[in-house]
Amino acid sequence: MTDLQESLRAELDQLREEGRFRELAVLEGPQDSEVVIGGQRLINLSSNNYLGLNTHPKLVAAACEAARRWGAGSGAVRTIAGTQAIHEELETRLAEFKGTPAALTLQSGYAANLAVLGGVLGEADAVVSDELNHASIIDGIRLTKAHRYLFAHKDLGQLEQRLDEARRDGRRRILVVSDGVFSMDGDIAPLPGIVERARAAGAAVMVDDAHASGVLGKGGRGSVSHFHLEGEVEIQVGTLSKAVGVLGGYAAGSQELRDVLIHLGRPFLFSTSHPPAVVAACIAALEVMDSEPELQDRLWDNTRYFKHGLEQLGFDCGQSETPITPVVVGEAAKAMGLSDALRRRGVFAQGIAFPTVARDKGRVRTIVTASHTRAQLDRALEAFQDAGQELGLAGSRAAP
Numbered sequence: 001m002t003d004l005q006e007s008l009r010a011e012l013d014q015l016r017e018e019g020r021f022r023e024l025a026v027l028e029g030p031q032d033s034e035v036v037i038g039g040q041r042l043i044n045l046s047s048n049n050y051l052g053l054n055t056h057p058k059l060v061a062a063a064c065e066a067a068r069r070w071g072a073g074s075g076a077v078r079t080i081a082g083t084q085a086i087h088e089e090l091e092t093r094l095a096e097f098k099g100t101p102a103a104l105t106l107q108s109g110y111a112a113n114l115a116v117l118g119g120v121l122g123e124a125d126a127v128v129s130d131e132l133n134h135a136s137i138i139d140g141i142r143l144t145k146a147h148r149y150l151f152a153h154k155d156l157g158q159l160e161q162r163l164d165e166a167r168r169d170g171r172r173r174i175l176v177v178s179d180g181v182f183s184m185d186g187d188i189a190p191l192p193g194i195v196e197r198a199r200a201a202g203a204a205v206m207v208d209d210a211h212a213s214g215v216l217g218k219g220g221r222g223s224v225s226h227f228h229l230e231g232e233v234e235i236q237v238g239t240l241s242k243a244v245g246v247l248g249g250y251a252a253g254s255q256e257l258r259d260v261l262i263h264l265g266r267p268f269l270f271s272t273s274h275p276p277a278v279v280a281a282c283i284a285a286l287e288v289m290d291s292e293p294e295l296q297d298r299l300w301d302n303t304r305y306f307k308h309g310l311e312q313l314g315f316d317c318g319q320s321e322t323p324i325t326p327v328v329v330g331e332a333a334k335a336m337g338l339s340d341a342l343r344r345r346g347v348f349a350q351g352i353a354f355p356t357v358a359r360d361k362g363r364v365r366t367i368v369t370a371s372h373t374r375a376q377l378d379r380a381l382e383a384f385q386d387a388g389q390e391l392g393l394a395g396s397r398a399a400p
């Protein structure tokens with residue numbers, strides 16, 4: 001028998017050797033457009049706080065007030081005694097927001113994907129999934145006994161082939177699953193084409209809008225609204241942890257979907273519901289998204305400005321169509337080197353490398369938010385220019 005500590009140490013050594021060992025970045029205050037890490041003030045290009053809502057005074061006030069009125073915790077899982085009136089109020093509002101008959105909240109977007117895929121699909125069924133879907137979809141698929149059919153990223157021809165195969169194999173339910181916006185490249189799923197292929201094959205569609213809600217569509221309603229596909233997508237999964245600024249996940253769709261998840265969604269059944277403060281802050285966030293549409297406008301103004309600035313400097317921003325803008329530099333060491341050089345210049349942007357992305361597609365991933373000022377974005381662009389020159393990165397244009 002091996003000694004556990006020794007065996008864990010060996011595993012950590014292996015990670016270090018592969019350059020995959022990470023220290024956690026510890027923020028010494030709120031998650032905002034600037035953060036303090038290790039006493040250093042940094043422009044934050046690493047958050048999913050698209051609309052700047054997680055420090056919004058209305059959300060903070062709603063959380064405090066709800067803790068006083070409803071308590072600090074919910075005390076049970078939803079199916080026992082952990083459903084308070086505000087849990088259902090949030091679900092009613094989410095269904096309105098998404099334009100669906102019903103919605104169900106889960107503890108996180110991760111839990112939502114596990115609940116939906118594990119709850120809806122069984123041994124007789126098929127899941128047809130984009131190869132670059134988020135890890136929580138992959139884990140959700142692992143939790144089902146459904147048969148898996150993968151298609152190449154956004155390849156509608158291959159999707160059609162996989163759908164044919166699933167039909168020929170006589171599967172009962174066939175569910176096509178895609179991220180709405182892909183988290184590493186910031187590209188948008190070809191949802192109209194996916195819906196069309198699925199319809200032709202008698203399959204249903206599930207879209208995970210974690211990075212699309214608050215960002216795409218009217219009032220931030222997500223990719224279904226962006227493509228005017230209301231009523232055409234059976235399951236919309238979302239997170240309350242990114243643009244909404246708090247914590248949680250949800251599945252929006254039919255009343256039948258909600259009822260099935262209540263009975264068969266394992267994370268729903270076996271894990272305690274949200275504290276009231278979280279729920280109330282989410283409700284306040286939906287109200288702010290409605291009453292302050294300028295936040296979404298500012299997010300897109302900043303996105304266009306920053307993306308244009310990076311491209312002017314000669315950086316490769318890949319396929320991005322959203323506020324997620326990767327700066328693709330190549331192998332892992334280059335990506336980590338650029339991230340470190342930016343950090344020395346007061347910019348916090350994470351390096352991302354293999355195995356999260358392909359070996360030759362290591363990158364620094366940037367996400368701007370509605371709360372960044374032009375001055376902050378200009379300082380960040382300057383840091384990119386200096387760091388790119390210092391590292392001699394191909395593509396980064398030297399200053400005249």
Ligand SMILES: *Cc1c(COP(=O)(O)O)cnc(C)c1O
Pocket residue numbers: 108109110111113134136137179183208209210211239240241242247248249
């Ligand atoms: C972030 C993310 C999730 C997980 O959401 P959490 O609320 O953080 O658990 C799920 N799916 C996608 C596509 C994501 O980007």
